[in-house]
Amino acid sequence: MAERIVITATGIISALGRGTEQHTGALINKTAGMRHPLHLRTKHAGEFVCGEVDYSNDQLAALLGLPTGDNGYTRTTLLALVAMQELMSNTDTGLFTDNNFALVNANTVGGMCSVEDMYLDFISEKTEGPFLKYIDTLDCAESTLNIARYFQLKPFTATISTACSSSANSLILGARMIQNGVVQRAICGGCDALSRFTLNGFNSLKNVDKESCRPFDANRFGLNLGEGAAYLLLEKESDAIARGADILAVFSGYSNTNDAYHPTAPSPEGDGALRTMQLALQKAGLNESDIDYINAHGTATLNNDVAEGKAIQRLFSSKETAFSSTKPYTGHTLAAAGAIEALFSIWAIQQQKAWPNLNFHTPIEEMSISPVTEVKELDINHVLSNSFGFGGSNVSLIFSRA
Amino acid sequence: MMQPVYISSASVISPQQHFEDVGFLADVHDIAEGMLYVREPNYRGYINPVAIRRMSKLLKMGISCGMSALQRAGIEKPDAIITGTGRGSMVDTEQFLLNMIEMDEEALTPTSFIQSTYNSINGWLALQTKCTGYNQTYVNRGTSFELALFDAQMLLNEAEQEMHVLAGCFDEITPDYIKVKSKIGYWKQPIPANTDLLKHSNTPGTIAGEGSAFFTLTNKKENALCSLQAIATMQDAEPAEVMAAINPLLNKHGLALDDIDLLLCGMNGDSRQMEVYNQLSQSANGHTTIAAFKHLCGEYDTSSGFATWIATEIFKAGEIPDTLVIKKGSHKGIQNILLVNHYILNSHSIVLLQSVQ
Numbered sequence: 001m002a003e004r005i006v007i008t009a010t011g012i013i014s015a016l017g018r019g020t021e022q023h024t025g026a027l028i029n030k031t032a033g034m035r036h037p038l039h040l041r042t043k044h045a046g047e048f049v050c051g052e053v054d055y056s057n058d059q060l061a062a063l064l065g066l067p068t069g070d071n072g073y074t075r076t077t078l079l080a081l082v083a084m085q086e087l088m089s090n091t092d093t094g095l096f097t098d099n100n101f102a103l104v105n106a107n108t109v110g111g112m113c114s115v116e117d118m119y120l121d122f123i124s125e126k127t128e129g130p131f132l133k134y135i136d137t138l139d140c141a142e143s144t145l146n147i148a149r150y151f152q153l154k155p156f157t158a159t160i161s162t163a164c165s166s167s168a169n170s171l172i173l174g175a176r177m178i179q180n181g182v183v184q185r186a187i188c189g190g191c192d193a194l195s196r197f198t199l200n201g202f203n204s205l206k207n208v209d210k211e212s213c214r215p216f217d218a219n220r221f222g223l224n225l226g227e228g229a230a231y232l233l234l235e236k237e238s239d240a241i242a243r244g245a246d247i248l249a250v251f252s253g254y255s256n257t258n259d260a261y262h263p264t265a266p267s268p269e270g271d272g273a274l275r276t277m278q279l280a281l282q283k284a285g286l287n288e289s290d291i292d293y294i295n296a297h298g299t300a301t302l303n304n305d306v307a308e309g310k311a312i313q314r315l316f317s318s319k320e321t322a323f324s325s326t327k328p329y330t331g332h333t334l335a336a337a338g339a340i341e342a343l344f345s346i347w348a349i350q351q352q353k354a355w356p357n358l359n360f361h362t363p364i365e366e367m368s369i370s371p372v373t374e375v376k377e378l379d380i381n382h383v384l385s386n387s388f389g390f391g392g393s394n395v396s397l398i399f400s401r402a
Numbered sequence: 403m404m405q406p407v408y409i410s411s412a413s414v415i416s417p418q419q420h421f422e423d424v425g426f427l428a429d430v431h432d433i434a435e436g437m438l439y440v441r442e443p444n445y446r447g448y449i450n451p452v453a454i455r456r457m458s459k460l461l462k463m464g465i466s467c468g469m470s471a472l473q474r475a476g477i478e479k480p481d482a483i484i485t486g487t488g489r490g491s492m493v494d495t496e497q498f499l500l501n502m503i504e505m506d507e508e509a510l511t512p513t514s515f516i517q518s519t520y521n522s523i524n525g526w527l528a529l530q531t532k533c534t535g536y537n538q539t540y541v542n543r544g545t546s547f548e549l550a551l552f553d554a555q556m557l558l559n560e561a562e563q564e565m566h567v568l569a570g571c572f573d574e575i576t577p578d579y580i581k582v583k584s585k586i587g588y589w590k591q592p593i594p595a596n597t598d599l600l601k602h603s604n605t606p607g608t609i610a611g612e613g614s615a616f617f618t619l620t621n622k623k624e625n626a627l628c629s630l631q632a633i634a635t636m637q638d639a640e641p642a643e644v645m646a647a648i649n650p651l652l653n654k655h656g657l658a659l660d661d662i663d664l665l666l667c668g669m670n671g672d673s674r675q676m677e678v679y680n681q682l683s684q685s686a687n688g689h690t691t692i693a694a695f696k697h698l699c700g701e702y703d704t705s706s707g708f709a710t711w712i713a714t715e716i717f718k719a720g721e722i723p724d725t726l727v728i729k730k731g732s733h734k735g736i737q738n739i740l741l742v743n744h745y746i747l748n749s750h751s752i753v754l755l756q757s758v759q
Contacts, residue, residue, distance in 0.1 A: 042507060043506065043507050044507060107541070108519070108520070112499075115499075116499060116502070116503070119499055119500070119503065120503065122578075122582045122585075123578050123581060123582060127585050132585060132586065135582060135583070135585060135586050136586065136747065138489075138495075139488060139489055139541065139543060139703075140520065140541035140542075141488075141541060141542045141543040141546075144542065145543075145637060145638075145747075148637060148638070149638070154637075154638070154639075156635065157542060157545075157635070157637050158540060158542055158549050159540065159541050159542040159543075160538065160539065160540060160541065161490075161519075161520035161521060161539050161540075161541040162520075162521045162524070162537070162538065162539050163519050163520075163521055169538060173538075173553070176556060176560070177556070179560075180404060180556050180559060180560070181403070182404070182556070196502060196507060197498065197499060197502065197515075200498075200502050200507050200510055200515075201498065201510075201512065201515035201516075201518075202515075203510075204510040204511055204512040204515055205512045205515070205516075256536050256537065256538065257534050257535065257536070257537070258483070258524075258525070258528040258533060258534050258535065258536075258537040259528075259534070260528040260529050260531075260532050260533055260534045261529070262529070263516060263522065263525050263526065263529070264516055272534070275534065389521070390516065390519050390521065390522070390525065391519060391521040391522055391524055391525025391526075391528075391537075392525050392528055392529065392537070393521055393524070393525070393537055
């Protein structure tokens, strides 16, 4: 990279809570956020655990000073706004008065969480009713525009949807726009709310675990879905220093590739994942031995974990690098996952701790390495974070100590 | 400032013509229902024959259009694949959603769920071309295609070697989509024939359309159809802000509005959204031809893909089909084309294309 890109502010909401302190507290105490959903109105609520955010829609609206009830805001947007509220409260908002910044959001199913409960009204002969407020909320850009409008921003806006790697891609786009001189700063992240659409979609693929998911375990069955949102402020190191900002971490490398193997499954030997991680290292100017902790994609699906595990084993063969999946804490938050785990990676550097892979008991037969299962004190300078998605979409990000 | 990049091939599927048709808007189709569905090409030959049987229409549109653009450029494997779509596969989304509601969340099959994923066409294009390079999907409503073009330009600016990017867009309409959006005044009533759309610009509403357009872009000037100079996108901008953005963008490229030979405008017949185009028409002097395109493709999130295809055809032909022209200008050749578009949900975009002659 030319000049270093750094992260100077963050905001997050997930099943672990709201804000940095609640999240790092939960990570350290090994407190997972999984439960049978209370807010998601699915007939399968008693069957599956999910990483559901504690707050109801009305409680989220109250945090934002918005009217409760059918206010036209989907849960997706509410989660995004609450995460952004934290970022904005930690930032000199004077930075965003001109339009020299980008808002890069990511999302996989837009306002489906609301639309799925109203769709029969949408397509009925009814022309009046509260559903009208939600009629333009299905697409992915809805949350992006509401962020801009709520905070009265006029940024360059972009929304990305590359399945489970979506918000990891947001960070890459933001960094590239800054490097290319298109904007000075970028707010990057993603959001997704639990929906019956995604729960039933993944369940139709038979890869949702009813119990808490078990990444990298031989007896894993599938993923747990989660919800949340996270955003990071990116800028050049010199700009951050010039304004006296706290530098949380350096965004030192990234890579976006495609498996070109199968519409939903990764290449079984992890070739795609391996190449993605190698290219990210190359971009960061680092060797694999420089990586101290890997926050794996680790969804606990049969396919992902064996492919990703083999790739990690192949690349980090010379050194037993600490790795774990934090999906058992939050569930798989889809478009938010890349940004949420970017924060987990940054906190790993700040706290000098590798986060535990909960629910791991038995190694996968094909693998000779096992994830970290306790909070592990480590000298951490560089963290690699993986996000792999449907459509063969692979992203690796590298964060380094400021 | 980003350097220009070059468009080396273009392919389209539209309500007027598709990539297997010869000619350029030779037969203009009159469609009276306010739903401008695409004319579908024979998809076989562009798509894996086993996979095609389960594919929905948008997947077939996007994959075949992308493969056709690559064929035209003589590229087997691009270095990157970047797309934009406002809504992805509406058919698959509606199908999985309705099945889920009707079957009460039981016994669902995954095909439509997988295909409703916005990047599924990207995945298929990568799979078919064995392209393991950069892969990205933008879903930013009315500027989704522009973001794909913008990313392609940035990626080519970053490249140190010759590079070929496949960039494109796809969106579709369904009867339910039309019905849903009719409840918030999207569509014109009564419905005019598409070719008469712009005669009704004094009333609210537009007509719906769909399409796909794909392009190969490269950092190499040889054999290019045209260059892509600059792209700007705006959300929630007042007409005055859009107007204020145009001159600086042109000035940066050593141009003024008077240097634009063709102003290709995204007016969609909706009186509520005419202000920018009215101001633009007044600002342009006699040199510039003012033209429109949405009476041919209808309104949809990525209609600017269709407009960009039109621009590449005009550079090739050296003339502007009468069906596009609103006001003829006195310009001799076609050196500069400025595409100014908007989408119903209050976004605007500006794209500057230049001849390589």
